[in-house]
Amino acid sequence: MKSLEKRSYAATGPRRLTVGLGALSFVLLASACSEPADEYEVPQALCGVEVPGDVLDPLLPEGEEVSERTKTASGVKRCYVSVDDKVALSTSIEWYEADTPIAEVAEKTIGADPNDKVTGDKRYSYSDKGGAGLIRCDDSSTIDKDVDGDLYTTVRVGGDDSADAAAVLKAIEAYTNAAPAAGECEVDL
Incomplete structure (x- = not known):
């Protein structure tokens, strides 16, 4: 009978060790998952246009490092926000x-199509991939006299990623409304 007890103990010993290691692994994994995933600080502006970090955060992926670059050419000012060297978000301010x-402007942006949502005032178009907005400049006399058009903004979620459409709308509204204060109405793109 003693040998049976020993076999029973020997048979359950490794199982107890496996269960114990499994529980320890779960605790370590759970604590690792509770650590903040983003190592970078969410920007408070997009290439000089102030946008609150809590508005941008839902559009940016997890990562370690964030950077941005600006490119201006042919009536378009673009801003590229990269996370770990991959473009995660891009914006533009451009003449049309x-x-x-607004649906036509949105159609010309990456990932947008003519069936995207349009706000009741027809100032914004948006989807889970991006959106567009009409900038309202307080003093139109500051706009280049040679330009007969309107300034629009676009926000695009990078690559194959998408975001909550409501979060995209918040971002395009914040970016569009902040553009005049950043001097974009005075700039001849």
């Missing part, structure tokens, strides 16, 4: 012919 419908 006066009274261009």
